[in-house]
Amino acid sequence: MATTSKSKTELLKIASEGSLRSNKLSFEIGDTVDVRTLILEGDKERTQLFSGVVISMRGSGMCESFTVRRIVAGEGVERTFPVNSPKVADVVVKRSSKVRRAKLFYLRDRVGKATRLTERRVNKKEEAAAQDSE
Numbered sequence: 001m002a003t004t005s006k007s008k009t010e011l012l013k014i015a016s017e018g019s020l021r022s023n024k025l026s027f028e029i030g031d032t033v034d035v036r037t038l039i040l041e042g043d044k045e046r047t048q049l050f051s052g053v054v055i056s057m058r059g060s061g062m063c064e065s066f067t068v069r070r071i072v073a074g075e076g077v078e079r080t081f082p083v084n085s086p087k088v089a090d091v092v093v094k095r096s097s098k099v100r101r102a103k104l105f106y107l108r109d110r111v112g113k114a115t116r117l118t119e120r121r122v123n124k125k126e127e128a129a130a131q132d133s134e
Contacts, residue, residue: 016062021084025091027066029054030099030117035068035081036089047089050079053097053117055104069107071115076108096120 027033035050052070055078059065064083069076081088097117107115 013061019062019084025083025088027054027091027093028096029057029102029104030097030120031093032095032097033068034092034094035079036092037081038087038089051094052077052079053104053107053115055107056102069104071111074111096122 031054032052033054036047037050039046039048050068050070052068055067055069057064057066062084065080066083067078067080069078071077096119098120099117
């Protein structure tokens with residue numbers, strides 16, 4: 001019986017590998033990002049921008065997703081995006097923040113300047129090393 005379940009997991013792993021994103025998205029929790037999504041309107045396709053702070057990441061493999069929160073007209077708006085979705089065109093990191101939590105749900109209770117996060121500073125040596133590795 002154990003061999004049957006093992007083969008099922010292997011088959012699921014093989015089936016999901018084809019749907020995984022080839023270019024990995026590189027961002028962390030607390031980053032302010034621009035998420036570009038593909039929108040179909042009739043026969044036209046355009047990209048829509050959703051800008052905000054990444055407050056959580058969950059799952060792994062095909063089920064991996066992340067939640068972005070922003071304030072619009074004084075009201076908090078959260079949107080969850082699947083990482084491996086073909087509808088997510090690109091994620092651009094605008095600003096990195098220093099956080100000490102894996103989930104930033106406490107930002108839901110805060111308004112205005114209280115939602116600011118401390119910016120993460122990077123040394124020029126570290127930045128040069130990161131660019132060389134890419």
